[in-house]
């Protein structure tokens with residue numbers, strides 16, 4: 001019971017999130033269009049996958065970049081959206097130097113196609129911009145505008161990966177709720193577990209997200225990863241109405257750190273390293289997921305309408 005108390009105490013975000021829910025209402029029932037169209041290369045609809053975690057530094061960007069690269073290496077069209085507005089670093093991790101970012105999209109000086117930059121192995125990135133306070137303080141209407149902009153892609157990808165920020169701001173909640181799948185990156189630290197629990201609680205209770213896939217990061221081996229999953233799932237099974245599936249793990253690996261220092265992905269530089277192999281397995285897991293259920297689209301269409309009504313956008 002102590003662990004539950006600790007988790008609830010650690011949440012501390014609840015009042016902010018309650019306010020957010022009051023502003024946004026409950027998740028919708030109606031179907032509508034937002035993230036993603038059919039992909040020409042597979043005939044399937046683009047699958048939007050948000051990578052979240054709550055706590056800072058647990059490896060969300062590392063997982064986004066390397067999973068994106070592993071999917072690209074496996075022959076998929078992938079776009080990686082850096083949704084860590086104002087503190088963007090996907091471009092840094094891939095050694096890219098974007099000239100435009102989401103801010104330019106929002107001020108109308110470019111379209112979504114103009115933002116795409118192509119990284120290694122054809123992985124495309126939508127950069128978020130860094131060091132701009134305005135980008136860190138976008139309204140819900142602006143977040144919805146970013147999400148809706150993906151409807152204008154000329155060639156929708158097979159996968160749209162969304163690297164989210166730390167914490168549980170409107171930004172994170174909207175992108176996670178808009179996606180078809182939420183991948184939760186967790187490492188074996190109390191704060192990571194409590195923040196992950198907080199995120200599951202809020203996204204399920206207030207945003208209607210019911211299914212999550214957990215990646216155990218920086219673990220020693222598969223056994224430790226499973227234990228970490230069980231630790232969190234024991235609490236969520238008891239107290240939350242969510243399914244927390246085990247997706248896989250990424251071991252703590254010096255090669256991964258070296259790749260980051262070289263502004264590259266470990267998947268590209270050292271594919272047979274432990275972490276390189278792990279990302280290949282994670283990409284294989286994604287491939288088995290089947291058709292998305294379009295729930296993300298329903299939810300974000302609702303937010304878009306709410307935001308449009310509130311802001312006149």
Ligand SMILES: Nc1ncnc2c1ncn2[C@@H]1O[C@H](COP(=O)(O)OP(=O)(O)OP(=O)(O)O)[C@@H](O)[C@H]1O
Pocket residue numbers: 053055056057058059060061062063084164165166217218219250251252253254256257260275
């Ligand atoms: N599997 C791993 N093995 C070794 N080091 C790792 C691993 N995963 C992440 N790291 C280290 O953790 C650091 C933080 O990772 P990352 O930037 O991906 O976290 P984040 O969750 O995106 O952080 P933020 O919340 O600040 O956006 C990396 O720079 C890297 O040094």
Ligand SMILES: [Mg+2]
Pocket residue numbers: 060061062084089163164165
């Ligand atoms: Mg990050």
